[in-house]
Amino acid sequence: MSLFYLFILATIQGITEFLPISSSGHLILLPALMNHADQGQVIDVAVHVGTLGAVILYFWADVKEALFGLFRLLSGQIDTRGAFLALCLIISTVPVVVAGLVFKLTGLSDLLRSTAVIGWTMLGFGIVLYWADRTGTETKPATAWTLKDALVMGFAQILALIPGTSRSGITITAARKLGYRREDAARLSMLMSIPVIIASGTLLGLEVIGTADMAAARDGAIAAGFAFVAALLALSVMMRLLKTISYTPYVIYRVILGVVLLVIAYS
Template structure:
């Protein structure tokens, strides 16, 4: 890969992974719009490792407290707000994990087109705007029940379709269930950790089995850039979220979707 391609794709992954604009769509677009060569699975694994480390770093205190609470509940039967959040993350992860195992190849075959990305970018952008406008935005994260976590997890299944945005659809579902923007965003970020970990693990196994790889320099640079950009993006997004809301991302999605429709059609 050329150095310029590595830098651009790494920054795209880092910036868009946790924003409600679809990282998968943005990673597909350079190859289709600019005719860049496909970056390959090894590079995808590297930049996903970078974003995984970023969200773990950003939420290290919450993760440590949640893990301790969950283990105390499992081993000693001591329920707490932290243990409930741990179970909510597990329950919210299961639907997308199962759907990915069953339908990933079909989704890869039939939905990785510019037209699909354009439609889902516009459609789910409008749904996000509606959720942000109509949701009560009153509940904190400690009001996350197993049933609400399951509903958010079921919504997350839609993120398997490029252009939907995993963070966007989980934010949408959480807002519709009455959570405030900060609580919705924090649960969305926490929910991303097991899925990114699972997806990265599966891609790594595929790489090992196929024997294909990439230059270590490319992978290390990609992981570093995606880590730094994702960490900065998470902090800025959470700091500005209550002030700016979802409207800027909705406008961006609509503009991008319309532009892609013109290109696709």
């Protein structure tokens, strides 16, 4: 695989993984647009590892608190903020993990990988994000996360299994409608991504064990590095911008891309 294609692929994954514009939708379309074969699961695992490293580094204070809290939670104690945060993350992850296994075992995930589906979800869930962002109050900080809200956001995250929906987009949508401030909605969404990326990356990793050769491993390492840098930059820019702007620019992008994809799909 050429260095240029690895760079484009990993950069798109890194940027779109955390912005509310759907990474899966872009990655499904990229091979077709560039007349290139599908990148394969080794590269998929690699770019997931890269983006995972970026989000852990950027939110290290929260991640460290949740990790220490997890040990207390495993000992049966929920007496610290970290332990409660760890519990909320577990609660928010269970629905999508269960649904993801169902999608994979039934083959539903493959059936939904089409330009038309991506176009409709890009457009539709973009409009839903706009509605939630405009009508949701901004009264709750991330520290006010509750088990009920974590469960609601966890069930919303199931919709991200449909290509084009955007995992970050749908969880941010749910958080905004629940009343979390824009920056805090994104923060919770990013923290929720960590166990999901670990789960999906582990599943993909188990499938490619023993099948990757040295060339694939080299390509994977390069892709992971590109994805890490792109994701870290995207996170930094988005979190700073959310202090002063709404999610409308992302909505506009989604609507335009959704319309273009629908024109392509039905022409």
